[in-house]
Amino acid sequence: MYRYDRYDTQLVTERVSQFRDQVARRLDGSLSEEQFRPLRLLNGLYLQLHAYMLRVAIPYGTLSSAQMRMLAHIARRYDRGYGHFTTRQNIQFNWTRLEEAPDVLADLAKVEMHAIQTSGNTIRNTTADPFAGVAADEIEDPRITCEIIRQWSTLHPEFSFLPRKFKIAVTGALDDRAAVKVHDIGLILRRNEASETGYEVMVGGGQGRTPMIAKTIRDFLPKDHLLSYLEAILRVYNLAGRRDNKYKARIKILVHETGVDRFRDQVEAEWAALRKTGPDLDPAEVARIARFFAPPAYDSVDSAGYRAMLFEDQAFADWVRANVAPHKQDGYAIASISLKPEGAPPGDATADQMDAVADLAVRFSLDEIRVTHEQNLVLPHVRQSDLYELWQGLRKHGLATANIGLIGDIIACPGLDYCGLATARSIPVAQRISRLFSSLDRQHDIGELRLKISGCINACGHHHVGHIGILGVDRKGDEVYQITLGGRADENAAIGKIIGPAFASEDVVEAVETIVRTYIGLRQDGERFVDTYERVGQKPFKEALYDAD
Amino acid sequence: MTQHAITANWLGSGLVVYLAWDGGWSEQVADSFISGSAEEDAWLLDIAGRAADARIVVDPYLIEVTEQDGAAWPALRREQIRAGGPTIAYAPDATVLRRVA
Amino acid sequence: MLIKNGAVAEDRWIAIDDDGELSGEWPVIVSLARWRKDRDLLQTHNTPVGLRLSSDDPLDEIVPDLDRFFLIALDFPAFTDGRPYSTSRLLRERHGFTGELRAVGQVLRDQAQFLTRCGFDSFELPGGSDAEDWLRGLDSIAVHYQPASDGSAAIPEKRIQL
Numbered sequence: 001m002y003r004y005d006r007y008d009t010q011l012v013t014e015r016v017s018q019f020r021d022q023v024a025r026r027l028d029g030s031l032s033e034e035q036f037r038p039l040r041l042l043n044g045l046y047l048q049l050h051a052y053m054l055r056v057a058i059p060y061g062t063l064s065s066a067q068m069r070m071l072a073h074i075a076r077r078y079d080r081g082y083g084h085f086t087t088r089q090n091i092q093f094n095w096t097r098l099e100e101a102p103d104v105l106a107d108l109a110k111v112e113m114h115a116i117q118t119s120g121n122t123i124r125n126t127t128a129d130p131f132a133g134v135a136a137d138e139i140e141d142p143r144i145t146c147e148i149i150r151q152w153s154t155l156h157p158e159f160s161f162l163p164r165k166f167k168i169a170v171t172g173a174l175d176d177r178a179a180v181k182v183h184d185i186g187l188i189l190r191r192n193e194a195s196e197t198g199y200e201v202m203v204g205g206g207q208g209r210t211p212m213i214a215k216t217i218r219d220f221l222p223k224d225h226l227l228s229y230l231e232a233i234l235r236v237y238n239l240a241g242r243r244d245n246k247y248k249a250r251i252k253i254l255v256h257e258t259g260v261d262r263f264r265d266q267v268e269a270e271w272a273a274l275r276k277t278g279p280d281l282d283p284a285e286v287a288r289i290a291r292f293f294a295p296p297a298y299d300s301v302d303s304a305g306y307r308a309m310l311f312e313d314q315a316f317a318d319w320v321r322a323n324v325a326p327h328k329q330d331g332y333a334i335a336s337i338s339l340k341p342e343g344a345p346p347g348d349a350t351a352d353q354m355d356a357v358a359d360l361a362v363r364f365s366l367d368e369i370r371v372t373h374e375q376n377l378v379l380p381h382v383r384q385s386d387l388y389e390l391w392q393g394l395r396k397h398g399l400a401t402a403n404i405g406l407i408g409d410i411i412a413c414p415g416l417d418y419c420g421l422a423t424a425r426s427i428p429v430a431q432r433i434s435r436l437f438s439s440l441d442r443q444h445d446i447g448e449l450r451l452k453i454s455g456c457i458n459a460c461g462h463h464h465v466g467h468i469g470i471l472g473v474d475r476k477g478d479e480v481y482q483i484t485l486g487g488r489a490d491e492n493a494a495i496g497k498i499i500g501p502a503f504a505s506e507d508v509v510e511a512v513e514t515i516v517r518t519y520i521g522l523r524q525d526g527e528r529f530v531d532t533y534e535r536v537g538q539k540p541f542k543e544a545l546y547d548a549d
Numbered sequence: 550m551t552q553h554a555i556t557a558n559w560l561g562s563g564l565v566v567y568l569a570w571d572g573g574w575s576e577q578v579a580d581s582f583i584s585g586s587a588e589e590d591a592w593l594l595d596i597a598g599r600a601a602d603a604r605i606v607v608d609p610y611l612i613e614v615t616e617q618d619g620a621a622w623p624a625l626r627r628e629q630i631r632a633g634g635p636t637i638a639y640a641p642d643a644t645v646l647r648r649v650a
Numbered sequence: 651m652l653i654k655n656g657a658v659a660e661d662r663w664i665a666i667d668d669d670g671e672l673s674g675e676w677p678v679i680v681s682l683a684r685w686r687k688d689r690d691l692l693q694t695h696n697t698p699v700g701l702r703l704s705s706d707d708p709l710d711e712i713v714p715d716l717d718r719f720f721l722i723a724l725d726f727p728a729f730t731d732g733r734p735y736s737t738s739r740l741l742r743e744r745h746g747f748t749g750e751l752r753a754v755g756q757v758l759r760d761q762a763q764f765l766t767r768c769g770f771d772s773f774e775l776p777g778g779s780d781a782e783d784w785l786r787g788l789d790s791i792a793v794h795y796q797p798a799s800d801g802s803a804a805i806p807e808k809r810i811q812l
Contacts, residue, residue, distance in 0.1 A: 007805040010793050011793050017790070030780075038729070155764075158739055160761075239736050274743075
């Protein structure tokens with residue numbers, strides 16, 4: 001993974017000093033809250049329901065054990081012993097004190113981490129496939145692109161005061177595990193007929209109030225021209241994006257209102273004017289960055305013992321079935337760590353758990369960990385012969401729930417329990433659903449089902465792209481929940497459709513039960529929930545939910 | 550008649566506070582000064598505004614409260630959660646805080 | 651109060667209202683509306699002329715006249731409005747404007763570095779500003795990943811030089 005050189009370190013260190021000075025000026029009165037607020041946000045510090053919340057960047061969801069240990073230290077020393085992994089591969093600490101925030105950032109800088117641009121109207125964390133570098137269907141590791149974008153977008157002088165936040169995602173595989181089509185810019189690594197690698201460029205995806213799927217504005221962009229093309233898109237957006245209405249300020253609205261063809265013309269015209277003749281980034285620099293993502297030195301592995309354990313230990317076999325994915329290297333595996341134990345807040349990890357994951361990463365995953373946008377962790381380089389011991393290590397710390405991609409693997413934003421923007425609570429609903437479907441046998445029988453819950457229309461729980469999506473809203477002081485069906489975050493991305501009137505808090509969990517039962521009753525030939533839904537449509541589900549009364 | 554109290558956050562720590570009967574700030578909503586008129590509302594906002602200027606608190610605002618045994622309790626769910634903390638067990642050693650509904 | 655080229659400076663320019671009298675003695679800054687109305691007069695003005703553009707004013711319209719202006723002031727209606735950063739870069743890099751580029755309106759001291767890197771040479775400080783504090787903010791972060799209009803080397807270039 002990428003390691004800072006002296007320049008990266010200098011930037012982050014000076015940024016900490018700058019923020020320390022800004023906090024001091026806030027505390028001594030030289031800066032008013034109105035002036036301080038955008039500066040605080042540019043360093044990821046929000047004022048939330050109960051306290052300040054700090055969102056730390058985990059670039060493209062990759063971190064080392066040393067970094068994970070520092071996150072554990074921060075949770076213990078500055079917070080209340082835990083952190084929350086988010087749907088954008090970042091981590092949030094809910095109880096940061098403003099007075100201590102510069103110290104937190106200073107500690108993070110020691111391990112090459114920061115909270116730069118995790119909030120504010122800037123370019124946010126560029127996210128990637130959590131299986132980057134190890135997935136069998138990958139064309140190229142998207143994290144090289146992500147690191148190039150990360151540096152280019154950090155403290156970019158022209159794009160630090162955009163109309164609204166800006167999110168970029170990159171995928172390098174045929175299966176899109178990065179949900180690129182619901183990002184402001186989605187980049188898909190592709191090969192053209194001449195076997196050159198480049199990007200399909202999609203723009204204007206997003207969730208929130210007006211969910212949209214991104215549109216392709218360029219089928220193939222040569223890699224050499226990535227940064228200039230991104231500059232063209234961002235410049236068109238910076239100048240023309242709406243600034244009169246916060247809810248219409250994302251690039252998806254600009255693309256929609258301009259029309260994708262006209263928008264494309266504007267971008268291409270700007271790009272033609274600003275591009276250089278040669279590559280945007282010196283090839284030596286690209287090669288330098290790419291070297292950090294070269295495949296590690298894998299060993300040859302004897303998997304006989306592992307295969308035997310699959311027969312001997314049913315619980316282990318269940319875990320492998322749900323949580324272990326095939327690796328592109330023979331004898332290796334990608335092991336997911338579920339942060340969704342029964343009845344717990346999805347995506348939370350205690351400091352002890354973080355330390356445990358760090359230790360296991362050193363022992364079993366070549367010191368590398370990933371964060372997924374479904375709020376789980378991944379150990380990307382595990383020998384099959386180590387899986388059994390890894391699983392035992394995870395079990396000791398409550399990290400071995402065998403529910404990845406199943407209904408128990410619920411994605412939920414923090415909701416009204418934490419978030420100042422929320423209209424309803426999401427975590428208690430997740431907990432109740434989790435308990436209702438606690439039987440792993442039942443979860444496996446149901447099969448892949450991605451259930452996502454958001455506590456407000458900002459959709460940080462990504463409910464629009466849940467197979468079952470739940471949106472909590474406030475109706476005259478009551479928390480009620482709208483259900484959507486058929487959303488998808490993969491390469492066939494789709495926005496879920498509302499099924500009918502919202503459910504009261506006490507009825508929503510049973511509604512999910514009804515939906516699942518309806519699916520089981522209708523499915524054919526090993527169809528997943530989302531396949532059955534696409535075949536039969538909304539009608540049977542609507543009838544089961546609403547006509548029964 | 551709607552009753553109000555003032556809430557804000559400590560500037561330094563960010564924790565939730567309420568303007569109390571003694572003119573100071575308390576982390577317990579039960580200690581809130583309860584206002585019974587528009588004039589009192591304005592007066593409270595003025596005091597709170599000066600505390601914000603003095604960098605004691607940040608973002609003060611009025612909340613609707615009801616009075617239960619002489620103590621304030623917020624009317625809206627959002628403010629109840631602010632007062633009582635997350636409605637779920639959220640940290641390894643934290644006791645479950647007062648539930649909302 | 652004005653900061654120009656990294657130091658506190660005297661402001662020799664006078665901003666003229668749209669119906670104000672054109673001074674023959676001082677360099678004047680006029681709005682786009684005034685430029686449109688009195689273009690001929692201003693083209694033969696005996697002191698330098700500067701143009702003040704709002705964030706909504708179209709750049710294309712004045713590009714043919716760029717060499718008439720010794721100064722262009724870009725107005726920030728709010729410090730959250732980032733359009734002038736793009737406009738400034740376009741003026742410098744696309745259209746080759748070599749006159750003074752001044753940031754006026756709502757600018758924060760912590761934006762100073764972004765401003766200089768986008769090509770601004772001067773900033774008009776909001777009333778009550780501490781000029782020394784602004785100067786300190788000018789080099790809070792000495793390295794940057796992106797090319798700058800002031801010609802300083804970006805990090806990728808520095809890496810290649812090693």
